[in-house]
Amino acid sequence: xxxxxxxxxxxxxxxxxxxxxxxxxxxxxxxxxxxxxxxxxxxxxxxxxxxxxxxxxxxxxxxxxxxxxxxxxxxxxxxxxxxxxxxxxxxxxxxxxxxxxxxxxxxxxxxxxxxxxxxxxxxxxxxxxxxxxxxxxxxxxxxxxxxxxxxxxxxxxxxxxxxxxxxxxxxxxxxxxxxxxxxxxxxxxxxxxxxxxxxxxxxxxxxxxxxxxxxxxxxxxxxxxxxxxxxxxxxxxxxxxxxxxxxxxxxxxxxxxxxxxxxxxxxxxxxxxxxxxxxxxxxxxxxxxxxxxxxxxxxxxxxxxxxxxxxxxxxxxxxxxxxxxxxxxxxxxxxxxxxxxxxxxxxxxxxxxxxxxxxxxxxxxxxxxxxxxxxxxxxxxxxxxxxxxxxxxxxxxxxxxxxxxxxxxxxxxxxxxxxxxxxxxxxxxxxxxxxxxxxxxxxxxxxxxxxx
Amino acid sequence: xxxxxxxxxxxxxxxxxxxxxxxxxxxxxxxxxxxxxxxxxxxxxxxxxxxxxxxxxxxxxxxxxxxxxxxxxxxxxxxxxxxxxxxxxxxxxxxxxxxxxxxxxxxxxxxxxxxxxxxxxxxxxxxxxxxxxxxxxxxxxxxxxxxxxxxxxxxxxxxxxxxxxxxxxxxxxxxxxxxxxxxxxxxxxxxxxxxxxxxxxxxxxxxxxxxxxxxxxxxxxxxxxxxxxxxxxxxxxxxxxxxxxxxxxxxxxxxxxxxxxxxxxxxxxxxxxxxxxxxxxxxxxxxxxxxxxxxxxxxxxxxxxxxxxxxxxxxxxxxxxxxxxxxxxxxxxxxxxxxxxxxxxxxxxxxxxxxxxxxxxxxxxxxxxxxxxxxxxxxxxxxxxxxxxxxxxxxxxxxxxxxxxxxxxxxxxxxxxxxxxxxxxxxxxxxxxxxxxxxxxxxxxxxxxxxx
Numbered sequence: 001x002x003x004x005x006x007x008x009x010x011x012x013x014x015x016x017x018x019x020x021x022x023x024x025x026x027x028x029x030x031x032x033x034x035x036x037x038x039x040x041x042x043x044x045x046x047x048x049x050x051x052x053x054x055x056x057x058x059x060x061x062x063x064x065x066x067x068x069x070x071x072x073x074x075x076x077x078x079x080x081x082x083x084x085x086x087x088x089x090x091x092x093x094x095x096x097x098x099x100x101x102x103x104x105x106x107x108x109x110x111x112x113x114x115x116x117x118x119x120x121x122x123x124x125x126x127x128x129x130x131x132x133x134x135x136x137x138x139x140x141x142x143x144x145x146x147x148x149x150x151x152x153x154x155x156x157x158x159x160x161x162x163x164x165x166x167x168x169x170x171x172x173x174x175x176x177x178x179x180x181x182x183x184x185x186x187x188x189x190x191x192x193x194x195x196x197x198x199x200x201x202x203x204x205x206x207x208x209x210x211x212x213x214x215x216x217x218x219x220x221x222x223x224x225x226x227x228x229x230x231x232x233x234x235x236x237x238x239x240x241x242x243x244x245x246x247x248x249x250x251x252x253x254x255x256x257x258x259x260x261x262x263x264x265x266x267x268x269x270x271x272x273x274x275x276x277x278x279x280x281x282x283x284x285x286x287x288x289x290x291x292x293x294x295x296x297x298x299x300x301x302x303x304x305x306x307x308x309x310x311x312x313x314x315x316x317x318x319x320x321x322x323x324x325x326x327x328x329x330x331x332x333x334x335x336x337x338x339x340x341x342x343x344x345x346x347x348x349x350x351x352x353x354x355x356x357x358x359x360x361x362x363x364x365x366x367x368x369x370x371x372x373x374x375x376x377x378x379x380x381x382x383x384x385x386x387x388x389x390x391x392x393x394x395x396x397x398x399x400x401x402x403x404x405x406x407x408x409x410x411x412x413x414x415x416x417x418x419x420x421x422x423x424x425x426x427x428x429x430x431x432x433x434x435x436x437x438x439x440x441x442x443x444x445x446x447x448x449x450x451x452x
Numbered sequence: 453x454x455x456x457x458x459x460x461x462x463x464x465x466x467x468x469x470x471x472x473x474x475x476x477x478x479x480x481x482x483x484x485x486x487x488x489x490x491x492x493x494x495x496x497x498x499x500x501x502x503x504x505x506x507x508x509x510x511x512x513x514x515x516x517x518x519x520x521x522x523x524x525x526x527x528x529x530x531x532x533x534x535x536x537x538x539x540x541x542x543x544x545x546x547x548x549x550x551x552x553x554x555x556x557x558x559x560x561x562x563x564x565x566x567x568x569x570x571x572x573x574x575x576x577x578x579x580x581x582x583x584x585x586x587x588x589x590x591x592x593x594x595x596x597x598x599x600x601x602x603x604x605x606x607x608x609x610x611x612x613x614x615x616x617x618x619x620x621x622x623x624x625x626x627x628x629x630x631x632x633x634x635x636x637x638x639x640x641x642x643x644x645x646x647x648x649x650x651x652x653x654x655x656x657x658x659x660x661x662x663x664x665x666x667x668x669x670x671x672x673x674x675x676x677x678x679x680x681x682x683x684x685x686x687x688x689x690x691x692x693x694x695x696x697x698x699x700x701x702x703x704x705x706x707x708x709x710x711x712x713x714x715x716x717x718x719x720x721x722x723x724x725x726x727x728x729x730x731x732x733x734x735x736x737x738x739x740x741x742x743x744x745x746x747x748x749x750x751x752x753x754x755x756x757x758x759x760x761x762x763x764x765x766x767x768x769x770x771x772x773x774x775x776x777x778x779x780x781x782x783x784x785x786x787x788x789x790x791x792x793x794x795x796x797x798x799x800x801x802x803x804x805x806x807x808x809x810x811x812x813x814x815x816x817x818x819x820x821x822x823x824x825x826x827x828x829x830x831x832x833x834x835x836x837x838x839x840x841x842x843x844x845x846x847x848x849x850x851x852x853x854x855x856x857x858x859x860x861x862x863x864x865x866x867x868x869x870x871x872x873x874x875x876x877x878x879x880x881x882x883x884x885x886x887x888x889x890x891x892x893x894x895x896x897x898x899x900x901x902x903x904x
Contacts, residue, residue: 002673032656034677159641168620168637168680185620185637189611204484221454223705225486226698228620228680245697246678252701253675256708257792263715264788264876265781272798273789273807281814285785286821289850292781293825296774303773304833307766314759317769321755321776321884322748329717329744329877333737336716337725340709346724355725362733369738373745381756398741424716424876425781432773 009039016047025054033059037066049078061090069102070275076111085114093119094139094247097126101136102270134218135211137251138232138241144171145197147180152193158185169229171239172197178237182206182229208233211240216255219248220345259343262420263336265292288425295429299436306440315382316443319374319390324435326370326394327401328428334359334405335427342409342419352410356403363402367395389446393439400438401431461491468499477506485511489518501530513542521554522727528563537566545571546591546699549578553588554722586670587663589703590684590693596623597649599632604645610637621681623691624649630689634658634681660685663692668707671700672797711795714872715788717744740877747881751888758892767834768895771826771842776887778822778846779853780880786811786857787879794861794871804862808855815854819847841898845891852890853883 008031015024028036028051036055040048040063052075055063064072064087076084088096088111100108100123112120122140129135143161145154158170170188172181181201188200208231209218222230222245230248232241258268267284270276276284303310303320310316338355341347347355371391378387405427409419460483467476480488480503488507492500492515504527507515516524516539528536540548540563552560552575564572574592581587595613597606610622622640624633633653640652660683661670674682674697682700684693710720719736722728728736755762755772762768790807793799799807823843830839857879861871 032659032677038676155641159638186611189607189641207484223698223701224490225484228697245680245701246675249675249697249701249704253704253708253796256705256712257796260708260712260715260788260792263712264784266785266789272796273793273810274799274803278810278814278817281789281810282817285782285814286818288785289778289781289818289822290825293774293778293822296777297829300770300774300829304767304770307769310769311763311766314763315756317759317762317772318752318756320769321773321888322745322752324773325748325880325884326741326745328880329741330737332716332877333718333740336712337718337733340712341725344705344709344724347726351726358725358730358733362730362737365730365734366738366741370741370745373742377749377752425784428777428780428880432777436773 005035005038008035009042012039012051013043016043016050021054024051028055033062034066036063041068041071045074048074057086061087065091065095068271068275069099070271072099081114084111088114089116089119092139093122093126093141094137096123097136101127101131130212132215133211134209134213134215134232134243135240137215137218137247138211138243139247140241142171142231142239142242144173144177144179144239147172147174147196147198147201149197150194151188151197151200154197155188155193171231171242172201173239176236177239179206179208179231179233179239182231206231208237209243210235215243215248215251218243219251219255222248223252255343259339259418259420262418263339263423265289265423265425288423292425292429295426296432299429299432302433302436302440306444309440309444313443313447315386316440318381319378319386319393320436320439322374322377323390323394323397323439324432326374327397327431327435330363330366330370330398331401331405331427331431332424334363334402335409335422335424338406338409339419339422342413349410349413352407356406359402359406360399363399364395366402367398370398371395385447389443392446393435393442396438396442397431397435400434401427404430404434457487457490460487461494464491464503465495468495468502473506476503480507485514486518488515493520493523497526500526509538513539517543517547520723520727521551522723524551533566536563540566541568541571544591545574545578545593546589548575549588553579553583582664584667585663586661586665586667586684586695587692589667589670589699590663590695591699592693594623594683594691594694596625596629596631596691599624599626599648599650599653601649602646603640603649603652606649607640607645623683623694624653625691628688629691631658631660631683631685631691634683658683660689661695662687667695667700667703670695671703671707674700675704707795711791711870711872714870715791715875717741717875717877740875744877744881747878748884751881751884754885754888754892758896761892761896765895765899767838768892770833771830771838771845772888772891774826774829775842775846775849775891776884778826779849779883779887782815782818782822782850783853783857783879783883784876786815786854787861787874787876790858790861791872791874794865801862801865804859808858811854811858812851815851815858816847818854819850822850823847837899841895844898845887845894848890848894849883849887852886853879856882856886 008027012024012027015027040051043051048071052060064075100111103111112123115123126135126140143158145157154170168185169182170185171179172183173179183200207221207225207227209221211232211234218230228245230243231239232243234240261268265288267287273281338347371394374394375387375391378390408422408427412421413419460479464476464479467479492503495503500523504512516527552563555563564575567575578587578592595610597609606622620637621634622637623631624635625631635652659673659677659679661673663684663686670682680697682695683691684695686692713720717740719739725733790799823846826846827839827843830842860874860879864873865871
């Protein structure tokens with residue numbers, strides 16, 4: 001965080017403690033709305049309302065839309081009906097939808113009742129698009145001009161109607177509101193103002209996203225084509241809204257966070273660990289952990305098949321976690337590399353065969369290195385036989401686990417599941433199973449332990 | 453990937469196979485430069501040069517700057533000197549710096565020699581800023597206007613001098629080039645054109661980033677304040693360049709990828725796994741794995757202290773991986789949650805105490821659940837004594853590992869190290885050590901195994 005902002009937050013907390021309301025107001029006047037929102041989420045629940053009510057009315061809706069949902073809810077619940085109505089009706093449509101989509105049906109109805117009819121209709125329409133779709137994150141307030149207007153008329157129209165956020169690009173639509181082009185406003189400035197808009201249109205179709213396509217896909221398009229705004233269209237190509245690059249940064253960050261949590265075997269968490277309740281955190285974690293216990297039980301049952309061998313040669317236990325864990329670690333590396341590369345699009349599902357060959361080479365190289373390292377330990381703890389056993393076992397297990405870690409994300413992707421479901425703990429559990437099987441069957445075969 | 457683009461790539465490969473150069477040219481004419489770059493990275497090394505040479509000269513530099521560095525290098529190496537000179541001198545300054553900073557000193561000198569003197573000086577200046585700093589990713593080509601000019605004069609100046617990318621905001625500087633304001637171009641359009649620029653300036657200081665600050669910090673500022681462009685300034689506030697939101701998306705994505713790789717215990721990989729050589733992949737992975745072997749050896753040595761106990765009660769081995777792995781998994785969850793929350797700024801290092809209390813509660817809850825689950829297995833495999841042992845051990849180990857997973861990222865952060873260094877395999881290794889110690893000392897204490 002910015003040290004300047006950090007300073008302001010400390011000052012704000014101090015003024016709250018002293019209850020110096022005039023000074024708080026003065027401090028707020030000098031802060032930007034995003035910083036105020038950030039500060040509000042740092043002060044306690046009670047102070048949140050105190051500070052918010054000290055804001056100039058004109059800044060309230062702006063600050064409000066930069067708050068995280070739980071803080072927005074807390075404020076609305078504590079506000080008198082008229083204040084809540086004012087804030088909700090002043091919010092940008094996309095921010096409002098972002099809030100409304102998290103509510104349970106009853107609260108949603110209560111909040112909708114506070115809004116004017118037009119806003120209700122618009123919000124319901126947007127909530128009707130699929131979750132995480134382009135339609136949900138777009139701003140539906142988009143102005144567009146007619147190709148037969150003069151540039152002067154078009155610019156004047158834009159100046160009158162467009163809001164702050166969306167007029168670096170001017171959208172041109174036909175009579176059925178089908179999008180014809182997205183022209184950068186600077187092109188308007190360069191041409192003579194009595195020429196028709198039509199002359200600025202190029203042959204190329206505008207880059208668009210369908211309203212039901214995923215918001216992540218929209219983000220990837222904006223990133224791939226270096227766009228500032230991406231028009232959202234319906235089935236017949238009609239302009240329905242616009243997604244801007246700042247919306248998209250949040251979408252991509254949320255997507256990365258989701259993958260990050262998945263790779264650590266945490267369920268999708270809609271809130272930061274700071275804001276999530278202990279029970280939510282418990283719920284999102286315990287399922288995976290119990291599932292993995294079931295998985296590990298299979299491994300334990302395998303080990304129990306070899307109890308005789310272990311009793312005959314207890315030093316085998318010494319190397320068990322060492323070798324099995326190394327497999328898990330190597331598999332974890334392969335899986336994280338692949339999951340991320342698939343997520344960013346650096347690698348697509350068609351690349352699996354080429355990568356598989358490369359991964360096999362890398363894995364064998366790593367396996368041999370690790371095998372040599374562990375064979376030194378083997379010599380020390382158990383002599384030449386054990387050294388040979390652990391070296392071979394390590395090589396095979398590392399190679400096996402790397403293959404699993406590499407291929408599982410591709411298999412999940414092919415099955416239309418999220419590759420990040422190949423979490424490190426899951427890969428580790430699979431690698432453990434394979435490792436136990438490889439290690440003990442090798443031990444039995446090489447050391448003749450089955451026939452004591 | 454877009455299905456339309458995928459189709460074009462298949463068509464391109466087919467035309468390359470048939471060597472239909474005229475058709476390839478026609479296909480390229482209809483493709484956008486970003487799509488051509490994407491397609492070029494999908495065709496083989498030989499075809500890369502073939503297709504690139506079929507491009508109109510005017511599009512070559514544009515397509516080139518969207519290629520990943522290894523592909524850029526391959527093209528430059530295969531190009532005649534004059535072609536290479538042409539491409540390099542047509543590139544935007546920030547893209548050129550992005551390429552040059554990856555070169556070894558000798559290649560760098562060779563390429564610099566191809567450039568005009570002004571470009572060399574500019575490139576060297578930019579390469580002088582610290583790695584991953586705002587100065588490295590900024591575009592130094594930034595035009596600015598004088599506060600005393602009329603709006604008409606300022607707009608005309610911008611139209612003549614600014615390139616495509618950077619004129620949604622107009623920068624206003626004083627005589628020493630100190631930045632006074634960043635005014636959205638739409639404000640210029642709204643005011644009468646004979647008024648001085650000065651009238652559009654507000655009291656608030658413009659949001660800027662220092663040239664030596666990190667590019668990630670710049671990205672966070674752009675994200676936090678919803679900016680399209682962020683001016684980069686020197687020590688006295690002089691305007692040195694500009695960072696745009698599209699540069700920043702790549703910075704954030706690279707940062708997420710780095711964290712992702714670290715959490716899977718892979719070293720920082722400057723390339724996608726697709727482009728990285730097998731040896732580079734080997735090198736980035738084997739170090740961590742060997743380090744973890746050393747760590748696991750300590751665990752193995754601990755186990756060997758309990759060989760007598762194991763020989764007396766071999767069923768202990770059955771539960772060992774089950775319990776120890778569960779600790780690792782719970783720790784992995786805590787670590788991924790914290791690493792990501794610290795990276796996105798949802799959580800700061802000052803929050804550790806509050807989160808620690810919450811985590812302890814969650815961890816004990818999870819531990820008890822897991823303990824109950826595993827005690828059923830314990831009853832089945834070894835009776836009431838074993839059930840009690842594994843239930844208590846599981847609870848303690850899960851709670852211990854969760855604490856480690858939660859706290860280690862904060863400790864690393866406090867030590868100015870990257871929290872993501874608390875990788876899942878590292879947490880697992882630490883959890884294993886603790887788990888082995890807790891499990892066997894509990895076994896000895898509860899079951900009286902030390903005195904057989």
